[in-house]
Structure formats: C-alpha cells, structure tokens
Amino acid sequence: MMNEQHTTERLWEFHLGNLSEEENRQMEAHLEACESCLRESEVVKQAVQEIVVERSQEVPPFLYTRIQGRLESVRKPAPLWKRTLVTSLGTILLLVSIWGGVKLGTMDVRQTSGTSVENPMGNLAINEMVNEPIEGYLFDFK
Amino acid sequence: MDEKQLVIELQAGDEKAFRQLVGKYQQQVFRTAMGFVHDGSEADDIAQEVFVEVFRSVHGFRGEASLSTWIYRMTVNRSLNRLRSRKRKGFFQRIEAFFQDDADWTGEPEADCSIHPEAVVGNQETAQALQQALESLPENQRTAFVLYHYEDMAYKEIATVMNVSLPSVESLIHRARKNLQKKLMNFYKK
C-alpha cells in the first residue's frame, strides 16, 4: 500500500503526533489492516516514549557554578606587576623574620646566662633528660 | 539582548553576558548530550566542557554560523568524542579481561554492534535496548536522529549544524529510523 520509506517516516511522525487528523485516520486504518506495520508500530511507539522520558530530564542545578569552578582552575596567571609585588613582599617578610630570629637568639643567650645565676632550677627539665639513664631504666628487669 | 550584542559582550569578557549565555543554552546542550550518552552526570560533564570551550574560544567567533549552531556543533563533537573514548575503554577492558581470564575473551572486536538482551536487566529493559540500538548507529545517522528527536530541530537546521545537504539529512534520519526499528524488532523477538 505505502512504499517503504513513506511507511517508516509516517509511523514515526504518527507516534510523535506530527500528522494531520486526516493522516492520523489513514494510519490507524492501515494499522488495523496490516499486521506487519502494526508490529513495527509497537516498536516505534516504545522508542518514542523512551525518548520523551530521556529528553524531559532537567539540567542538574548550579551548572553555572560548576562551570565557574572549572574556569577558575584554568584562569590566566596574574599580571607581571602583581607577581613581582607579591614576590618582593615575600622576600622582605622573609628577611625581616630572619633578622628578627637572629635578634631574639642573641637576647635568649643573655637571658639564659642571667637565669642560671638567679634560678639554678631553670634548666632542670633539660638536665634531667640528659642525666636520666632511660635505656637502663627500661631494660633493667632485675 | 540580541545575539550580536551578546557576542560582543562575551568577547569583551563580560561575566554577566556569559551567565546569560549559559542560562539560555544549558538545556539544549544538556538534552543533546543526553541523546548521545544517555546519562545525566555525563551529559552534565559535557555541558560544562562545552561552556568552558565557548568561554575560551568566543573571541575567535566570527558569526559565520549562528551562536546556537556553533554551540550545537561543539556539543555534538564533545558527545561523539565521549562515546569514542568509552568505546576505546571498552576495548582495553576486553584486552585486560583477556589477560586476566582467557575464558572472558570472546574475540569480538565490536561488541556493541548489536543489542545484547542478556545485558539488559530490570524495568529499564526498553530504555537500554533503545540506547544500545542508538549506539550501534553510524555517527552521522545518530547525530541527525538525536538533533531531530531530542531537539525538535527542523531538517534545514540539522543540515546547517551537520554541514550537509537537506536530502542528506532526510536520508540519514530515514536510515537511522529504519536501522533502529530493525534492531529493536530483533530485540523484542528474543
């Protein structure tokens, strides 16, 4: 009755709801009379239904945020002046802390020598660690 | 905002314009990707890749095609690439299986050329049958089919996106439908 290409296209468009009323009636009449087209029609109907379900899925929320996240990780490096400024500030900070450390170190030496006179118990903990025979104590089972 | 203005602002690096573009095209990108990969999180991943690519390459956009066509092309390419790498992975997994256990090796180079009812389980039987049937189609048939059935695109638009003639699109969609019917008929017979 219908040629092969025509039937295939008509069947799909029929299930997609794209045919006119007249064409719909013709198709329904044909399906009542033609068993082989009816079998094909069932398969097409199933496929169209599956596609409708799949295409109705919504984009997961916050897509823009996820895209931004990806862009952040590949953003261009900061301009040269910014990088130079950050590096020099870092260097200055490092030098200041080294200088500060050295200063503090020399102060500590003076303080320690002071306390040893005023408070002979000042370095007790350290002296104990040195003098305690730890290994001997641990393995002395007798 | 019309498309020309949107492109100008995107090229100037305007973040608001980019946000607007994502809002406008996200559903179309996601839906198209779904038609290829049939998996929400993978389609989401493809959508992210597409928009990152848009952001990075919009300065080179000369407007020979519409913004929408340009984005569709990117989505189709990314989706097809994803499927190709999936296939490669499957191939290497089969090689791995061969070295792990000789009995697992079937020796079939393209295991997904037909529908395997044994791989289809539970209530999602028909959905998986359709997915496998779609995946077995040649890329150009699948692309035309997805753009028509998932995106409701007119044949003329599909011809523009795929850069082929109108009769070619008609023929591709017809062959895709015919092949799907054949594969699904075989599946339901079993």
Ligand SMILES: [Zn+2]
């Ligand atoms: Zn018939």
